[in-house]
Amino acid sequence: MRALSRPLILNWLNAFMRMLARGCSSSARPAEELHVPLRGGLGQCRGGQVYLVGAGSGDAELLTLKAVRLLMQADAVVYDRLVGDDVLALIPHHTERYYVGKARGHHSVPQDEIGALMVALAQQGKSVVRLKGGDPAVFGRMGEELDALAAAQVPATIVPGITxxxxxxxxxxxxxxxxxxxxxxxxxxxxxxxxxxxxxxxxxxxxxxxxxxxxxxxxxxxxxxxxxxxxxxxxxxxxxxxxxxxxxxxxxxxxxxxxxxxxxxxxxxxxxxxxxxxxxxxxxxxxxxxxxxxxxxxxx
Missing domain, CATH: 3.30.950.10 (Tetrapyrrole methylase, C-terminal domain)
Known part of the structure; x- marks a missing residue:
């Protein structure tokens, strides 16, 4: 992948700061009206693919730009209990949402069912964000989910988050x-x-x-x-x-x-x-x- 130019990086940062300013104002627009502009189709969220995205520690301002963009573009979001409300507010209303949270001592959705859900959504041609609290690679059972996707030959991309x-x-x-x-x-x-x-x-x-x-x-x-x-x-x-x-x-x-x-x-x-x-x-x-x-x- 070619490196992003300095002007493009600055444009992304400026756009993200404007988006946050709108989100914090009393007259904030609905999430579906917010967008991070792309140039030349760079970084489009692809159908039939799963993105394992780190939601960070709960503060929406600590999300990566890539995580925000994917949340706004995905057809479906499969998310955990530890994902903050401010982060969930970035998901457009028309996006399909699937809650698969686990509480201490109680697994509301078994891990194999989570894997099967992601595979089924991707095989329907949907772009899927698997939103996990913190960083998906740090005690997030990412390995099991990657194995399930690989077994079904579903492509996956990992987007780190702040642990x-x-x-x-x-x-x-x-x-x-x-x-x-x-x-x-x-x-x-x-x-x-x-x-x-x-x-x-x-x-x-x-x-x-x-x-x-x-x-x-x-x-x-x-x-x-x-x-x-x-x-x-x-x-x-x-x-x-x-x-x-x-x-x-x-x-x-x-x-x-x-x-x-x-x-x-x-x-x-x-x-x-x-x-x-x-x-x-x-x-x-x-x-x-x-x-x-x-x-x-x-x-x-």
């Missing part, structure tokens, strides 16, 4: 990798904790890295205990951020020893991200962190 870890760190005003705190960054699913498995706590209990646990709100106590028993000090910093980047964002900052009790006294909603590492100390000095309601305990 929850990046959104939470930005909103709290901290770097996930700071030269003085972390030389490594690890994304960890708490699935093993929920299935009574045993994560390799010894390999996770390092002071030179930042750990980010996804889908672990119900296992905060087990995570704190496992890391402490593996060698991290009781005072090691931990941060919980729920609904990162959204108006309903909430957070707790404390230590491995204090966090279970803090969470019991200040329950957070799902989805919630867990960040462990000395970079969390920077919340106390970050201008962005100070602007957010943070329940802070003593840090190192």
């Amino acid at each position: 929850a870890a990046s959104a939470a760190a930005a909103c709290m005003g901290i770097p996930l990798t700071d030269r003085g705190h972390a030389q490594q960054l690890r994304f960890v699913t708490a699935q093993l904790c929920r299935e009574e498995g045993t994560p390799d706590w010894a390999s996770l209990a390092r002071k030179d890295e930042t750990l980010v646990f996804y889908m672990g709100l119900s296992k905060v106590a087990a995570i704190c205990q496992g890391l402490r028993q593996a060698g991290l000090p009781d005072e090691w910093p931990i941060m919980l951020v729920a609904n990162a980047s959204q108006p309903s964002q909430q957070s707790l900052v404390g230590s491995l020893a204090s966090m279970p009790d803090m969470l019991a006294k200040n329950p957070l909603p799902s989805p919630c991200l867990i960040v462990v590492g000395s970079v969390v100390q920077r919340v106390a000095t970050s201008p962005a962190g100070k602007s957010i309601d943070v329940c802070a305990a003593s840090l190192l």
Whole structure:
């Protein structure tokens, strides 16, 4: 694919900013009247193809330009529970919508049925956006959906989104990798904790890295205990951020020893991200962190 020229990129950015300004005004146009202009048919959403699109953390302004364009052009959108209302508002009213959300502990639509739905829509000649919260490649079961599409010989395109870890760190005003705190960054699913498995706590209990646990709100106590028993000090910093980047964002900052009790006294909603590492100390000095309601305990 040929590179986009600088003028075209600027035109896209200007058009996107105008679209957001209209969307935020009290006299905003309906979604179907909004459009990102294309030149020479570039980037048209193709029938018979599925686009696995990251919806980001819920803030519509954090969507990529490509994601916005595809949402406006697609014939059908298959979306998850974690897709924000502001993002869904960008879908034109005439577009077919299929909700396949999964809640914790309850799969409203089995994964194989989601795959079959996407295949059926694409085989009808429709252009399909599979809209997934965050980034589809980060704990989004994208591999299973790609396998289902490949088995039916349906072409697929992946459009990345801003994952929850990046959104939470930005909103709290901290770097996930700071030269003085972390030389490594690890994304960890708490699935093993929920299935009574045993994560390799010894390999996770390092002071030179930042750990980010996804889908672990119900296992905060087990995570704190496992890391402490593996060698991290009781005072090691931990941060919980729920609904990162959204108006309903909430957070707790404390230590491995204090966090279970803090969470019991200040329950957070799902989805919630867990960040462990000395970079969390920077919340106390970050201008962005100070602007957010943070329940802070003593840090190192």
